[in-house]
Amino acid sequence: MVQLLSQQELFVITSHPDHVESLFKAKPRDAPSLTGESPLRPILGPNSVLTTVGEQHMRQRKLLLPAFHGDAVQRYIEMIERVAEREIDRWPIGKPFALAPRMQAVTLDVIMSGVFGIEGRPAPGTVEHRIRQTFRRLLLASTNLLFELVELQQLGRPEPHGPLKWMIDLLDRHLYPAIRERRAQGVKPGAHDVLSMLLEARDEDGNQLTDEELRDQVVSLVLAGHETTANSLAWTFERLLRFPAAYDSLRELVRSDREEAESYVEATIYEGMRVRPVIPMVVRMVKRPWQLGQYVVPADTPVGVSIVALHHREDVYPDPHAFRPERFVEQKPGTYTWIPFGGGIRRCLGASLAMAEQRVVLREIAKRVDLRAPRPAPERTRQRNVTMIPARGGRVVVERKH
Numbered sequence: 001m002v003q004l005l006s007q008q009e010l011f012v013i014t015s016h017p018d019h020v021e022s023l024f025k026a027k028p029r030d031a032p033s034l035t036g037e038s039p040l041r042p043i044l045g046p047n048s049v050l051t052t053v054g055e056q057h058m059r060q061r062k063l064l065l066p067a068f069h070g071d072a073v074q075r076y077i078e079m080i081e082r083v084a085e086r087e088i089d090r091w092p093i094g095k096p097f098a099l100a101p102r103m104q105a106v107t108l109d110v111i112m113s114g115v116f117g118i119e120g121r122p123a124p125g126t127v128e129h130r131i132r133q134t135f136r137r138l139l140l141a142s143t144n145l146l147f148e149l150v151e152l153q154q155l156g157r158p159e160p161h162g163p164l165k166w167m168i169d170l171l172d173r174h175l176y177p178a179i180r181e182r183r184a185q186g187v188k189p190g191a192h193d194v195l196s197m198l199l200e201a202r203d204e205d206g207n208q209l210t211d212e213e214l215r216d217q218v219v220s221l222v223l224a225g226h227e228t229t230a231n232s233l234a235w236t237f238e239r240l241l242r243f244p245a246a247y248d249s250l251r252e253l254v255r256s257d258r259e260e261a262e263s264y265v266e267a268t269i270y271e272g273m274r275v276r277p278v279i280p281m282v283v284r285m286v287k288r289p290w291q292l293g294q295y296v297v298p299a300d301t302p303v304g305v306s307i308v309a310l311h312h313r314e315d316v317y318p319d320p321h322a323f324r325p326e327r328f329v330e331q332k333p334g335t336y337t338w339i340p341f342g343g344g345i346r347r348c349l350g351a352s353l354a355m356a357e358q359r360v361v362l363r364e365i366a367k368r369v370d371l372r373a374p375r376p377a378p379e380r381t382r383q384r385n386v387t388m389i390p391a392r393g394g395r396v397v398v399e400r401k402h
């Protein structure tokens, strides 16, 4: 029987794989993403791949995708290894610390390198170093500042002011000169970084992207790309340390360098992202009446796909709360049943990079140190901006190094 839902101010949430498929396969104009209305918009700007819709969005995705494609990502692997090794070497033995900020230092270096083409951590005194520091400060401050933004939006005053405006202005004061300097220098032959690619890009009329367009893309990629990946890694360890059988299997395999190690590492990441997806929901606005199973959702209704609920469906993942990488060892995740990166034409642009970073960092940590959780109780989840993070940052103690 078909039921018609017709309440005002309706917000529909689903976690059914068939509904997910219909939304992710929809034409962009029929079910656009709501990221354009994100409270982050004043920081990201109007020209970002995250905030645009329709034709403009498709053009931007096409432009950016090659930089984050699997082959391009291969170039970063060695750099990620070096950054991870350096980071792990600094960890103290026997003293608890939170993994998330440590992972964030790694992922910030990786994304800065991908976007600006600098090797490793930028040297003090360089413009890239100042940009990195400002991003760090912006991120540290962003929780409170974003609450402020949400409030301003509710009051109908979406323009940032006060400390947030100060922070954005500071970032822009470093970013614009860096963009102008790079434009003046010209692109080096063979350069693969995002900024070089964007500087070379031309629209249909042969025009270059403006400084504002470049700035918005760069800010969006750095913001979208590093906190998510860092927290995803922190969660996977938070889970691993509470499921010793999986942690033991992982360590044994990576330390023996057996062939199966690669697939077990990957499966562990899939499982970590299944049980603790950092972004718990994606939303699409249906622009025409939408059939979801036995229901018809009226036009102009936001439909949330609950990634967390989908990933915990008993019919898809038996014993859903158990952490079992074996689920994914011989079976790749399903397009509409494993969706930590969302899907369709808004699927995460950095998914290949995020997977590569997680593979390398997880392997390095599992190989080089033995960790334990300072407390056996699981960490609760905490909402931070649009992400769901471990409440204590994924606290660990290094027992010994190898």
Ligand code: HEM
Residues within 6 Å of the ligand: 033, 035, 049, 050, 061, 068, 220, 221, 224, 225, 226, 228, 229, 230, 232, 277, 278, 279, 282, 283, 340, 341, 342, 343, 344, 345, 346, 347, 348, 349, 350, 351, 353, 354
């Ligand atoms: C584990 C790490 C990550 C997770 C869990 C994640 C998750 C997501 C999700 C759920 C979306 C929305 C998809 C949708 O609406 O269907 C998204 C979009 C996006 N992500 Fe990621 N992401 C991660 C890492 C990255 C990285 C490393 C980058 C850097 C390039 C990145 C860049 C983007 C961009 C640009 C979009 C917007 C795509 C669009 O609207 O077309 N993400 N991500």
